Amino acid sequence: MEKPKDDTNAGFDEETLCFSTLDLFIGGTETASTTLCWGLLYMIKYPEIQAKVQEEIDRVVGGSRQPSLSDKDNMPYTNAVIHEIQRIGNTVPLNLVRATVKETQSTAVICSLTSVLFDESEWETPHSFNPGHFLDAEGKFRRRDAFLPFSLVTGERECVLGSNWHGWSCSSFSPLCCSASLFLHQQVAKFAEKYGDILSIRFLGPRIVMLNGYKRVKEVYLQQGDNLAGRPVLPMIYDMAEDKGLVVASGYKWKQQRRFALSTLRNFGLGKKSLEPSIHLECTFLNEAISNEHGQPFNPQILLNNAVSNVICVLVFGHRFEYSDNDFQSLLKNINEAMFLDGRVWAQLYNMFPWLMRRVPGPHKKSFVLWQKVIDFVREKVNAHRVDYDQSNPRDYIDCFLAEMEKLKDDTAAGFDVENLCICSLDLFVAGTETTSTTLYWGLLYMMKYPEIQAKVQEEIDRVVGGSRQPSLSDKDNMPYTNAVIHEIQRIGNIVPLNLPRATVEDTQIGTYFIPKGTAVIGSLTSVLFDESEWETPHSFNPGHFLDAEGKFRRRDAFLPFSLGKRVCLGEQLARMELFLFFSSLLQRFTFSSPAGVEPSLDYKLGTTRCPQPYKLCAVSR
Numbered sequence: 001m002e003k004p005k006d007d008t009n010a011g012f013d014e015e016t017l018c019f020s021t022l023d024l025f026i027g028g029t030e031t032a033s034t035t036l037c038w039g040l041l042y043m044i045k046y047p048e049i050q051a052k053v054q055e056e057i058d059r060v061v062g063g064s065r066q067p068s069l070s071d072k073d074n075m076p077y078t079n080a081v082i083h084e085i086q087r088i089g090n091t092v093p094l095n096l097v098r099a100t101v102k103e104t105q106s107t108a109v110i111c112s113l114t115s116v117l118f119d120e121s122e123w124e125t126p127h128s129f130n131p132g133h134f135l136d137a138e139g140k141f142r143r144r145d146a147f148l149p150f151s152l153v154t155g156e157r158e159c160v161l162g163s164n165w166h167g168w169s170c171s172s173f174s175p176l177c178c179s180a181s182l183f184l185h186q187q188v189a190k191f192a193e194k195y196g197d198i199l200s201i202r203f204l205g206p207r208i209v210m211l212n213g214y215k216r217v218k219e220v221y222l223q224q225g226d227n228l229a230g231r232p233v234l235p236m237i238y239d240m241a242e243d244k245g246l247v248v249a250s251g252y253k254w255k256q257q258r259r260f261a262l263s264t265l266r267n268f269g270l271g272k273k274s275l276e277p278s279i280h281l282e283c284t285f286l287n288e289a290i291s292n293e294h295g296q297p298f299n300p301q302i303l304l305n306n307a308v309s310n311v312i313c314v315l316v317f318g319h320r321f322e323y324s325d326n327d328f329q330s331l332l333k334n335i336n337e338a339m340f341l342d343g344r345v346w347a348q349l350y351n352m353f354p355w356l357m358r359r360v361p362g363p364h365k366k367s368f369v370l371w372q373k374v375i376d377f378v379r380e381k382v383n384a385h386r387v388d389y390d391q392s393n394p395r396d397y398i399d400c401f402l403a404e405m406e407k408l409k410d411d412t413a414a415g416f417d418v419e420n421l422c423i424c425s426l427d428l429f430v431a432g433t434e435t436t437s438t439t440l441y442w443g444l445l446y447m448m449k450y451p452e453i454q455a456k457v458q459e460e461i462d463r464v465v466g467g468s469r470q471p472s473l474s475d476k477d478n479m480p481y482t483n484a485v486i487h488e489i490q491r492i493g494n495i496v497p498l499n500l501p502r503a504t505v506e507d508t509q510i511g512t513y514f515i516p517k518g519t520a521v522i523g524s525l526t527s528v529l530f531d532e533s534e535w536e537t538p539h540s541f542n543p544g545h546f547l548d549a550e551g552k553f554r555r556r557d558a559f560l561p562f563s564l565g566k567r568v569c570l571g572e573q574l575a576r577m578e579l580f581l582f583f584s585s586l587l588q589r590f591t592f593s594s595p596a597g598v599e600p601s602l603d604y605k606l607g608t609t610r611c612p613q614p615y616k617l618c619a620v621s622r
């Protein structure tokens with residue numbers, strides 16, 4: 001770290017040190033020990049081979065000293081047996097994924113080691129345990145070209161410890177994990193083309209079943225119903241909130257909490273016209289804050305975050321937060337950062353090796369600290385409610401929950417307790433903030449990128465609503481173009497690309513496959529929102545996807561950004577209301593453009609959600 005100070009790209013820093021050490025540790029443990037496990041198993045299975053190895057050891061080494069590497073050349077049979085164990089044990093069957101470095105768009109390449117170690121044109125009896133593969137007619141050790149369990153010797157990513165050390169690592173784990181989420185959401189579609197629309201993927205951790213394409217995702221999510229209503233236990237989340245809340249709970253507790261949250265939020269106007277005034281008020285505040293920027297470049301992300309968050313805050317906590325409230329703004333920034341960290345390599349490593357990651361430093365520790373601050377904030381709100389709570393006059397979700405706690409005192413399994421109240425409120429607050437505001441953040445970016453589409457939306461708003469009042473939900477049916485643009489922003493924004501994982505509650509059949517109880521299942525939303533058999537131009541921003549020949553709004557079955565089935569997004573109706581009212585109100589008041597000389601970039605940042613790279617815009621009053 002001290003030597004090549006100027007070369008920051010070489011990665012000589014503390015974080016890389018932690019990860020490289022982790023790579024060596026894991027790569028040097030799991031692989032070699034698995035091979036030894038196979039070795040002993042084969043020795044039990046073939047006692048006559050075991051006896052021949054022992055005869056050679058006794059003859060060459062004797063019993064008074066340990067076998068040494070210098071004996072190896074005199075022990076061809078033992079050496080052949082070890083090689084054959086490695087060949088037939090085939091512990092890294094698919095090899096580690098490589099990615100092309102030049103002239104292709106990060107294509108994943110897998111050179112299957114199974115196909116090499118069992119190649120029928122290379123091995124005499126590929127499927128039998130036969131040390132003879134490595135012995136010549138005179139019983140001398142014989143090298144074989146197709147013996148490549150460490151991957152390829154000439155490849156730069158051959159196992160670093162590999163054949164000299166008799167461990168078995170094969171490349172580095174971090175690039176694999178780092179690319180895992182990217183790899184999953186971009187490459188799974190390509191694998192689906194080749195292997196079908198049900199894939200089973202295993203990245204060092206438990207098996208995940210991936211469903212691809214509108215038809216398959218819809219069929220499985222609807223047919224499996226309750227059976228697919230579980231969530232897998234992810235150590236990173238479990239260590240923070242156990243199985244509390246709305247998003248990660250499963251079973252009876254989840255059912256009770258979801259039912260209660262939906263009916264309570266509906267009572268306060270979720271999905272109904274009665275909520276419109278509170279969203280209108282927030283639109284007014286947001287527009288005012290934006291006009292205070294006087295057309296100068298600024299990043300609207302935190303403002304959008306705050307405005308959207310206020311809508312759910314009124315429902316859950318009973319009040320909104322001023323845009324000048326620095327504590328609240330830094331809380332929103334914490335959520336933003338924690339959600340980003342939770343979608344990164346550290347969280348994936350944590351979920352794979354929790355026993356280890358609990359002990360090593362790194363950004364995953366930061367994520368815990370950030371979430372703890374958010375939980376403390378929610379707990380403070382809950383405690384304040386408990387002080388002045390009046391059962392006859394419930395003000396918000398928290399008050400209603402406190403009332404339900406008294407009613408359902410005896411049903412402890414339903415989760416009506418203070419700890420669960422904190423995490424349920426947190427879930428509503430976070431899920432209700434990040435997703436909708438990220439969609440609006442994409443929306444303004446697309447409007448800058450396609451000013452002609454922005455102008456058509458504004459023309460429709462001017463014609464239907466005019467400038468003297470705010471757009472209302474009752475205008476929506478008369479604004480098919482604006483509605484189509486919002487839908488297209490949600491489709492192409494694809495903010496939850498892999499959906500949230502589900503888990504099977506019972507052993508089950510998906511297609512022709514048997515899926516054991518507790519398996520994680522992911523219905524990829526990318527594969528649905530970009531399904532080439534459903535969308536005319538899946539990769540272009542095209543509001544025409546949602547318009548018929550006469551320019552009327554056209555619903556599309558494959559429009560599933562909120563997922564579907566038993567755990568479909570609980571806030572779908574709220575989000576749809578918010579998107580229409582905020583978006584049309586913003587375009588009624590402003591024209592958005594990129595700062596002079598800056599070309600809007602559609603690059604994204606992938607954390608838990610898929611978010612635009614931070615950008616600035618100019619909002620000029622109309």
Ligand code: HEM
Pocket residue numbers: 246247248258312427428431432433435436439495496499500501502561562563564566567568569570571572574575
């Ligand atoms: C554009 C905005 C939004 C998008 C794209 C979105 C998307 C999603 C998706 C894909 C899921 C996973 C569904 C599944 O497992 O199949 C989900 C779950 C959830 N969403 Fe949303 N969401 C949005 C807004 C909201 C809002 C405003 C709220 C606040 C009430 C909310 C609350 C939730 C909750 C509580 C869950 C978990 C439901 C459960 O596990 O039963 N979401 N959302």
